Amino acid sequence: MKKDIIITLLIIMLCAVFVLTTDFKTVEEYYLENAENIKEGDATVFISIRCDAIFDNAEKLEPDLWEFVPEDGVILAKTEYVLRDGDTVFDILVRAAKTHRIQMEYSGSPEARTTYIEGISHVYEFSCGELSGWSFLVNGELTQVGASAYKLSDGDVIEWVYTCDLSRDILQGGGTNE
Amino acid sequence: MNRNDIAFARFHPTVLFFYFFCLILFTVFTQNPVLLLSALCGGILFCAVTNTAKKNLAAAKLYVPMFLLVSMTNPIFSHSGATPLFFMNDNPVTLEALLCGVDLAVQVCAVMLICGAFSRVMESDKLLALFGKLSPRLATVLSMALRFIPLLKRKWGEICEAQRALGYFREESFFDRIASYARVFSALVTWALESSVDTAASMSARGYELAGKKHFSLFRFTRGDGIMLALTTALSAVTLFGILLGKADFDFYPRISEINTDIFAIITYAAFGTLALLPFIFEVKEALKWKYLRSKI
DSSP: OHHHHHHHHHHHHHHHHHHHHSOEEEHHHHHHOOOOOOOTTOOEEEEEEEOTHHHHTGGGBOGGGGGGSOTTSEEEEEEEEEOOTTOBHHHHHHHHHHHTTOOEEEESOTTTTOOEEEEETTEETTBBBTTOEEEEEETTEEOSSOGGGOBOOTTOEEEEEEESSTTHHHHHHOOTTO | OOGGGOGGGGSOHHHHHHHHHHHHHHHHHOOOHHHHHHHHHHHHHHHHHHSOHHHHHHHHHHHHHHHHHHHHHHHHHOOOSSOEEEEETTEEEEHHHHHHHHHHHHHHHHHHHHHHHHHHHSOHHHHHHHHTTTOHHHHHHHHHHHHHHHHHHHHHHHHHHHHHHHTOOOOSSHHHHHHHHHHHHHHHHHHHHHHHHHHHHHHHHTTTTOTTOOOOOOOOOOHHHHHHHHHHHHHHHHHHHHHHTTTTOOOOSSSOOOOOOSHHHHHHHHHHHHHHHHHHHHHHHHHHHHHHHHHHO
């Protein structure tokens, strides 16, 4: 009996650790966390999200998804955000998704710097052909690391771009800076 | 349970195999909740009328937690969907994922129930009669694989008793019991591997796979079998036609699609519903017939 109690307590503790380390929020709480206003002299970065590559491969897109694709392909126009200390590309994306109520799903963990963005605004990887997915450019260049491993500095320009051809179409089209 | 206890099992093996093949095929390859629910209803009702109450209760103890587990797991790992309920580590837990999980759980339970019914209705002699001519090797493998579950259950009981008699089986604490069962399980797996190799070796030593070997079987194709086969074929054809025409299409992401209710879709649902409920209807019909005839004597 003693053993039963000890092991049951251990299992309850494990469950408690799991629940406590998980961050639960209601929908309202989640979207209420706004970014702070930009003050004079703050370090800032810019972020934009677009999926115009879909229009070149329109026949490949799952038909249900058209209602989530904006007419000009711009999900979020270039927006300025305050750069907090240690912010990564992923942090800025989460903040932008919250303030603009954009649906976003990732896998992996931000703490372990292994996040992978599966979908933004219901447009997911593989939604538009088998080579499609989300990738990002910083200052017009593709990076060699994931979104949560890329530390930003003042004035950086992030572009989240939907590719339908394994990022090759991004390089050909070029970022907005080029 | 004896073959004669289940009226549906008296059909010719070909008919039974074709019926279960169609039913399982449709259940596995559709996402439509109407079709899946009718498959689940068919499975539950057939098990309810052919099993004892005790066995039904034991099955419910397995299926209800599994149903809950499968339906809860999907929303934790799949965050797609347009209606967030709450957020977990900044990932949304959505209504669509939850309902998709329930749908998956219905599918898993339905397939398991139908497979359970299949194994009770198709004993090894039927499978051998069916596949023996085509491929003796396939027939052996199939009959051995399907025999495994009841065989393992029996052996499990035997090993438990032996361990109890030897005083190895500790039952005072819940976790001691789990440890004891784990030991029984490991013995069971070892025995199962060895015995299946033994069986295979023994069967080939007796010339089971030799060419020209003939099988004796008692099954004759009667008029009733013909009617059943025609009915199954007709219902399956209508269902297949409906599914191929996209009448039973259903999507959960990003928004749940509406259940198709045009006339062709309803015909598809009705055909599949009848197909899924056939064994139950037949079972009830035979039971009523028996009762009616007996009371007249």
